[in-house]
Every structure is written in structure tokens, then in C-alpha cells.
Amino acid sequence: MSTIPGRQPRFQIADELVYLDGNSLGALPTGVADRLQEVVRREWGEGLIRSWNDAHWMELSRRVAARIAPLIGVGPGDVHLGDSTSVSLFKTTVAAARLRPGRQVLVVEPSTFPTDGYVIAGVADLMGLELRWCDPADPLAAVDDDVALLSLTHVDFRTGAMFDMATITAAAQARGALVQWDLCHSTGAVPVDLTGVGADLAVGCTYKYLNGGPGSPAFLWVAPEHQAAARQPITGWMGHAAPFAMARDYAPVDGIGRFASGTPPVLALSALEAALEAFEGISLDALRDRSLELTDLFIALVDERLPGVFEIATPRDHQRRGSQVSLRHDHAYGVVQALIARNVIGDFRDPDIARFGFAPLYNTPDHVRTAVERLEAVMANEEYADPAYSSRNAVT
Numbered sequence: 001m002s003t004i005p006g007r008q009p010r011f012q013i014a015d016e017l018v019y020l021d022g023n024s025l026g027a028l029p030t031g032v033a034d035r036l037q038e039v040v041r042r043e044w045g046e047g048l049i050r051s052w053n054d055a056h057w058m059e060l061s062r063r064v065a066a067r068i069a070p071l072i073g074v075g076p077g078d079v080h081l082g083d084s085t086s087v088s089l090f091k092t093t094v095a096a097a098r099l100r101p102g103r104q105v106l107v108v109e110p111s112t113f114p115t116d117g118y119v120i121a122g123v124a125d126l127m128g129l130e131l132r133w134c135d136p137a138d139p140l141a142a143v144d145d146d147v148a149l150l151s152l153t154h155v156d157f158r159t160g161a162m163f164d165m166a167t168i169t170a171a172a173q174a175r176g177a178l179v180q181w182d183l184c185h186s187t188g189a190v191p192v193d194l195t196g197v198g199a200d201l202a203v204g205c206t207y208k209y210l211n212g213g214p215g216s217p218a219f220l221w222v223a224p225e226h227q228a229a230a231r232q233p234i235t236g237w238m239g240h241a242a243p244f245a246m247a248r249d250y251a252p253v254d255g256i257g258r259f260a261s262g263t264p265p266v267l268a269l270s271a272l273e274a275a276l277e278a279f280e281g282i283s284l285d286a287l288r289d290r291s292l293e294l295t296d297l298f299i300a301l302v303d304e305r306l307p308g309v310f311e312i313a314t315p316r317d318h319q320r321r322g323s324q325v326s327l328r329h330d331h332a333y334g335v336v337q338a339l340i341a342r343n344v345i346g347d348f349r350d351p352d353i354a355r356f357g358f359a360p361l362y363n364t365p366d367h368v369r370t371a372v373e374r375l376e377a378v379m380a381n382e383e384y385a386d387p388a389y390s391s392r393n394a395v396t
């Protein structure tokens, strides 16, 4: 299996499998299993408590963060890693609201990934602020002089539609609001330049296109100019200026490190560090070219072989497309299940979306052709109508 032309295979995926769900759980990069073995057996098993110093566990989070930074266009010392996306978003959203005292409104988009809405609603409740839902077709219409923060997801998880980050950021900031981007469906597949667009805050997953493994820690970023004044709500000892002084009173460390709370997840960070090796030597532009090649091909083949069968929910315009293609169909759940039975793994999103993620690091044009061939068979034989698919699994 080839990855980007000229690259060696860097992933362990069964040959017979067409895996188009790397936007939900990235594939296993070669090297991760061995690295985890080593950390568990040698660093933990033999080194024990000494490994906090000898194996540099304390610096692990910063080291991994520095590898993610170039993928989102920020400085290596300005990213923090360690919590879930949901918890990271709680921290950055509280910090953002505190950076804009006197402004009462947090703006969120209703079709965003639900956790973003839930967490930001929770922050509004906690801080006595107002949550305002914006129109995804025109988020700026909701931004006025009362708005402290506009928080958007760069690439929509259902449709793969992508916001124009530069234009929206500049326009919302011109009205005095801070702008936060959730990069869960962008990082590792779509070039992002947070510094270039002048964004204020960002969060993102590492278990999707970054392949860090199930539940791997999310990242957060706060623009350098905000860090000194930023106050996040979970003021744990790991964000203290001197954790081992065991002082009574909290004093946050300078820089992004103040967004840490508790002991870092060493095993998960070690897996992620090894996983990020797969990005070594690969430019974001090459990734984007590959991603568009794959999604263009998928759309073209669905148009050609299955005309009128699906509504393509993903924008055809490159400027507005992330790295997935979503097909609407009344039997979308059955379509996805029948494809899985044929070794093509995508996923279903309520109510009618069959979603196919294209991971530019390891998916190939052959995967796309095979997927569409099998989709044709599923539709021709009405395999989606199998009664076995009439009730849904817990994770779809």
C-alpha cells in the first residue's frame, strides 16, 4: 500500500480493508505499538518513579505539542496537550470570556459537534453569560458589541463543509470579539495557519487525522499576546509556576503551560508522539493536494456511477471542503453497515448521512475506486435494506 506518492507505508491496516473513517479514529501508525511496549516495560516497569526525570516524562507534553504546532501554523511553545477536546474547550472558553469582561455573549453554531455546544452552554451558565446560536451560513450576523467570543468548528463533522477562517476571524475581531476555532476535523488533513489568520484560541483532537489512538489527549492553543492575561478555570498544580515547591497559593506559570491542570497522561502522550512520526517530511500542501485528489475522485465516481442516488452534502468547491465526503440517503445507516460487511469502513451520522473520511496520509485513489465499486453493489442489490440493520449499534 502506498501513501503519498514516494512515501513508504507508515500504517498498519489490513490489506483487504478500505478504511475511510480516519476522521473518527485514525489508523495505527507503525512504530506506535513498539514505542508503547518500551514505555510500559522499560520506562514504567523498570524506571518507575525515576522516569519522571530520566525518561523526561515532565517534558513529554511540551515535546509532543511542538510537533503539532507546525500543522496548525503556530509557535512550538504555544500549544498545550493533555485533556480531552471537551475539557480543553471548557478551559479556553472560560479564559476567552474572562479576556473580554463586560461582554455578555458567547456565540456558537447550532450544527457544530454537540460537545462544543454543550460545553459552551455550560460555561455561559457558570459565568452568568448568554449563549447565542448563529446561522452557520452567516455566523458574523450574530456578532455585535456584546459578543465576547465567536467559537466555530473549522470543518463541519456532518457535511465536511469548511469555514473561511481568515475572513471570519478578521470580521469578528473588528467587532471586538475573540475568535476560537475547533480544529478536530482539520488538523492533519487540511492546512491551518492560526498565526496567519490572527486567530485568538483553538482546540483540536489528536485521535482523528493525527492518529494518536482512542482517547488520545487533545491540544489547545492561545495566541501568544493573550497568554499572560489568560486565566483558565482548572487551576491545578501542573499549571503552577513551581509545582514541586508545593506552595499553598496558586500562581500560574508563564505561557501556555498555565493551561495544564493535573498529571499528564504519559502513556497516551507517548503513543501520540510515536504516531506523529508519520508526518515527518510531509508538507501540508502535499497533504491537501492528496486530500482533494481523493475527495474529488470519490465525488466524480459517485456522480458517474450512482447518478441521482445520493445527495452529496459536501461542498464541491475546494475552498469550502474539508477532507471527507458525506452522502445523504434515507437508508444511510443501512448503506454504511452493508459497506462495512464488504470491508469498506465509513460511518453514519444522524439522521441521513453516510460519511467517508479520506486520510491523506494513508488513503489512496485505489481505496476510493474500491469503495465506490462496493457502494454500487450495495445499492444495486439493496443490501442496505437487510433487516439486520434496522436497529442501530451504540456507536454509529
Ligand SMILES: *Cc1c(COP(=O)(O)O)cnc(C)c1O
Pocket (backbone or CB within 6 Å): 084, 085, 086, 087, 112, 113, 115, 116, 153, 157, 182, 184, 185, 205, 218
Ligand atoms: C471529535 C470532536 C470532538 C471530540 O471531543 P472529545 O472531548 O475529544 O470527545 C469535539 N469537537 C469536535 C468538533 C469534534 O469533531
